[in-house]
Amino acid sequence: MVAIKRAALLAGLAQLIGTSAAQDAITDDSHFYGQSPPVYPSPEMVGGNEWEAAFQKAKLLVGQMTLEEKVNLTAGVTKDSTCSGNIPAIERLRFPGMCLSDAGNGLRNTDFVSGFPSGIHVGASWSKDLAFRRGTTMGGEFKTKGVNVLLGPVVGPAWRIVRGGRNWEGFSVDPWLSGQLVAQTVSGIQGQGVITSTKVSILRATLSILIPNVLQHYIGNEQETNRNPEGNISSVSSNIDDKTIHEVYLWPFQDAVRAGSGNIMCSYQRVNNSYGCSNSKTLNGLLKSELGFQGFVVSDWGAQHAGVATAKAGLDVAMPSNGGFWGDHLIEAVKNGSLPESRVTDMAMRVIASWYQFNQDQDFPKPGIGMPSNVLDPHEIVDGRDPAAAPVLLNGAIEGHVLVKNTKDTLPLKSPRMLSLFGYSAKTPDDFNPSANSLFMAAFGENGTMFGGGGSGAITPALAISPFEALKMRAYQDGTAVFNDFISDRPSVEPSSDACIVFGNAWASEGSDRPAIRDDYSDSLIKSVADQCNKTVVIFHNAGPRLVEGFIDHPNVTAVIFAHLPGQESGPALVSLLFGDTSPSGKLPYTVAKNESDYGDVLDPAQPKGEFANFPQADFNEGIYLDYRYFDKKGIEPRYEFGFGLSYTTFAYSNISINYIEGANTYPWPGGPIVSGGQTDLWDAIATVSVNVKNTGSVAGAEVAQLYVGIPGAPTKQQLRGFEKPFLQPSQSETVTFHLTRRDLSVWSVERQKWQLQQGTYKFYVGSSSRRLPLNGTMHL
Template identity: 55%
Template sequence: MFLEKFGLTLAVLSLCGLGHAETDITSDTYFYGESPAVYPSPNGTGTGDWAAAYKKATALVAQMTLEEKNNLTFGIDSTSTSCVGVIGAIERLGFPGMCLQDAGNGVRMADFVNSYPSGIHVGASWNKSLAHDRGWHMAGEFRTKGVNVALGPVVAPMGRTTTDGRNWEGVASDPYLSGALAAQTVEGMQGQGVITSVKHFIGYEQELYRNPTTNSDNQTVESVSSNIDDKTMHEAYLWPFQDALKAGAGNIMCSYNRINNSYACQNSKTLNGLLKTELGFNGFVVTDWYGQHSGVGAALAGLDMAMPTGETFWGTSFTEAIKNGSVPLSRLDDMATRIIATWYQMGQDSSTYPSLGVGMPYNISGPHKIVSALTKEAKPTLFEGAVEGHVLVKNVNNSLPLKSPKLLSVFGWDATAPSQYMPSNVLATDAWEDGYEPVLSWLSAMSETSEIINEPYDFQVAFNGTLSVGGGSGANAGPYLSAPLDALQQRAYEDNTVVMWDTGANPDLLGVMEASDACLVFINAFATEGLDRSGTYDSYSDALVAKVAKTCPNTIVIIHNAGTRMVESFAENPNVTAIVFAHLPGQDSGRAIASLLYGDDNFSGKLPYTVGKNESDYPAYWHDYAVKPFELFPQSNFTEGVLTDYKWFDAKGIAPRYEFGFGLSYTTFAFSGLKVSSVDGIAAYPSGVIEQGGQVDLWDSIVKVTATVENTGSKSGAEVAQLYVGIPGGPVRQLRGFDKVKIAAGKSAEVSFSLTRRDLSTWDVTAQKWHLQSGEYKIYVGSSSRDLPLTTTLKITTN
């Protein structure tokens, strides 16, 4: 596909001596020219509300020596704090330095902090205000701990590769949903004065070959190249980053992969061109850890800060590059100004901002900053966040909610607390973070080689306890973990229910199963940074469900899944009466699922991805591998373009098991009264000035859509009204609005959607601008991407 994408064939390459099996491509120069060169790196000017911060930063940087400016651009080793990245202080000028710290669902490598729902759980909530509140409370803890830059939220990976090991850190397999919720997260976090690092920029969609490796011939295998065309880049992968920038994001983390055969952290097209020019980014760019691969080249291409150190490529060598003219002094001045301006923009120069890493002792026995006061305020958000990310996809005969059962049976390794639940600090780390290491030896030994594809769909399970978060740098540990079995036992105490359980892999309690009012089976689907998943289902979990369901006529399956999980082996089993995708709820996991199963709270989550029936349903189920003649330069070709997830299913006429946006409730809803305004005599292209987020008139609201949602059931509940648009020449439909409303039984509520110029435009690769076309646009409103009872046509006339 790579060869076809660039207009070449194997036959032609063979004639050129490049297609023969014995021909090796040994230099990256073979690919040069694919990612356009964009130079020089534009200086930040402080557009919009950044003007005051830039004025202060320019004055401070003017007082710095060459070495002081240089030292702002790379991290240093520190034994005084467990911050994963540290920028040293410039004491004579009153700059205290910066602490950069993971993670996406709470402060990592720290105790006395909370573990919030993960990114995928936020996506499943479809709740903007909840995403904002989560960001606000989470950032309060980062601030208290003395963190300047919180390394999140994640919008890449965006789920393009179904088995990607880090999909759980991201929000959704859709750019609009990802961008909307990431923007709310940015606003919430930066409202506390904490800089958000939106990551990973860009096209980071698989773990295999994410970093350079060495093969058996001692040759370097470069990181995988995500080959993305201009239209797809703008309409899919750049989209959520643009939303985050419009929300004010102060930092962007560049990714490990290459983009069109140029490393992300030295790609002048994406950094200088897209980010700093087209989107007017005022903040600074930091590498992912050890993601720098050049010194002068990276600086000229737009990189501003290297982590965790810069000694390999920058350090004293960088000052020499400035002195000998290899890098102009103006580039270093801009790097320093962007960093200091972001520090000022968030108000971190205030005397009330905690000192660097004050609550992040290198030794866990050292002094701590406890966030107990913040925890009391955050508790409603922690619990509600955990509740709303659960998605009910099957519920026959009203099996749920449970109705004071006399005998409840619980099965599965995911029901109990893990054997270890410890903060992953520098004195107590493990390979997979926070006690979620799968116990199977093959997983710990698996390396980034093609043999992974030959593994069976087993062993992607966390057998040692319930899964509340995935593995890797995105994980953290809270003050406690509420496991499902613990919460169910508490409810049993209140209801005088008998609870029996067997959390082994092979339960043999046939009599108990037959006598139970309900059998709850807890399984999980583990994923971690550094490894892609071996599939989207596993035979151990499926066998457990089958064994219980064979005897128990009311089997309810709860899956804590760190990514898409197929359920074909039991979805239509008549004895499996209910299925819940429980995702990764954080520390309140058990309390949340118990509340939902008993109906104290109502299900309101929706799938942020599509659950297919077969591997072949997805355009990029597996990660890509290096094949001849590209063994040393792995290629991943995004040939599906913008047709990711549900847009692919729609385009190919594939029936999913559960579609994007789907989720059941204990009540029912009806839609009516669709109204859409028209657009007449509007310019086809934006003409506004560029501020952070792009041309300002891209964000003008040009269409208003309203509809009515009625709760036709007998229980109060929340519905997510979803708006999809069929743009001429584009996918069948794509999400362009959503509104989550809580409605009492028998009542109704109006939902309103504001469509911007960007929402209705396509990227014009010739004009290099967003193009609003004249024509008819299909408008759909409903409860999922395939349940859209309201339809109409929007007419747009441009001049």
């Protein structure tokens, strides 16, 4: 993926608009940043290792299928249910078909399900345990409702665009953090027993449940603006160089494939001017060859834009089938020699093998059994909720709140006589109706609190409790008087208030990018209250970074919490934190800047402009310098740095110990065979870093200890390579150990097309955030 060649781009555009128009459209090679060289043929599934048994079973079943039956598996159909899509049954062979449904934060658009914390909330928790347990309990609900494929979790977008409309569905702007959490989520959903990774044993659930679909979306889908063609304007092209795509955008997908994901969804937009579902380099080359992916690739809904070309490029299932590109046309292509039948056989193999891999041939509910076409019509009730999920929903909601300011001994609240509440994000949304089957189920603007974001990643819980409802119940129990005004933009404050709590939100939804990362209405409301109340607590339900410069230095703004998107337990979680029943433990999975301009060119999505007005281009020429890496490079002081978060207690770090693992292979290049996730020796343990963490305060709490590594030869000063979250009682200390693999300590070599372990001195930094790193040490390889 070196600088794109003009001829290659012309060829791609000529397919769309004709040769002469393409010549007119492209006049300057410097506008383009990457290319996707062709990779053919599409690699066939080979089984092996953990996929071998499923591969052999699929071989027997697919071997009995006619060409028409195999083709039938490759295109989605609409059934009498609210499944997002279905792979049709083959009744002759007793294959029941498969139900695919949204989304990565809970089953959407149906009844009797839960609303889990969103991806951003899990990212803010920095908890691998929470990610795993959330995946397990969420997957159980999908299974009960007869959903074979959970359309999640999300690692794309990777938060490149600060105003990106769907960032909140993913975990973090950092690929290493995102990769760790997606691996735990996939492991929880699939529940395949006990595995070992980088010397960390993880006990998984015993039930095989779902095929997680690691969306949205493979790969480079970083903005909603122009994600699809509209009128005479084509989809935006994400132009990414080879080094950046490996070290940033492919990284968490690799972790997900390594964890066993059975399905990948290709994206709407173009990658280096080739549609994501027609890009042979990303599908055949990176995913199926380099990462050894054994599952099937499904298109995002309506993301297929060609027929035979998409099959050759590595697409296995098109959703939905009404695009008309496959079906009879695919059968004809095989018969006339345009497409080898072996490619269709492999497409069917990958679908059926995934079905076997997760034991869906054994006692799995009928596909879509709990997904009625209309929940308002009479139907058999299938309650997907498991009472065992209750602590996951509550604790998950608690852990994703991030306390960033706490002065004047404001929090936790101590038996207040009167609380005054302000702002629309405190109350239940006016039109909150879990039975509405709304695609965009979320609270917008002044309508009410945000349990989650909008779009196909939204949640539709059977019940959700807003902050106001939960605060009323706590006040009733404690005898606290409550005053509230959720309408006025310049409210009057009751003078006897012990504290004032102002709620706001920063909304985001599929379909558009965020309009801004601050708003005058909320800032003005906060300052108006703070002018009258000497302890003003600000709560933001935010779907991404939210600037605070408009009010943060006001002397009466004494506490600020980024509450993110907590799911159905939003209110109880917040009350638990405000009153000190639990201590905040969340950390920011992104950087909060002081000014919009501090984010540089990645603040806003790319727009059609100039000579490329019909072919919008997003050049990822910042490379790997996103978020804290960019702030470090430019020497920009953030308001709150990546990894920052306060607690009600304090922690001390001491005794760093760095140990090279005796006998570890430090040859610069990996040489192991390719299995799911890439070459096997990429996960060989190379070193460990250990530190002591002590709770030096007076209350119990959890601390996220973070490890950053300076890799010799890497352009960045440091990058996240480890985190652990011990829970400590007062005066208790614990030694935490970070395990570092070959991949963790390598950089991508464009010349050798491999991960290269560097020779030289590695620098290690440990602390509580990306800029609070009291311990450091070195190791020479």
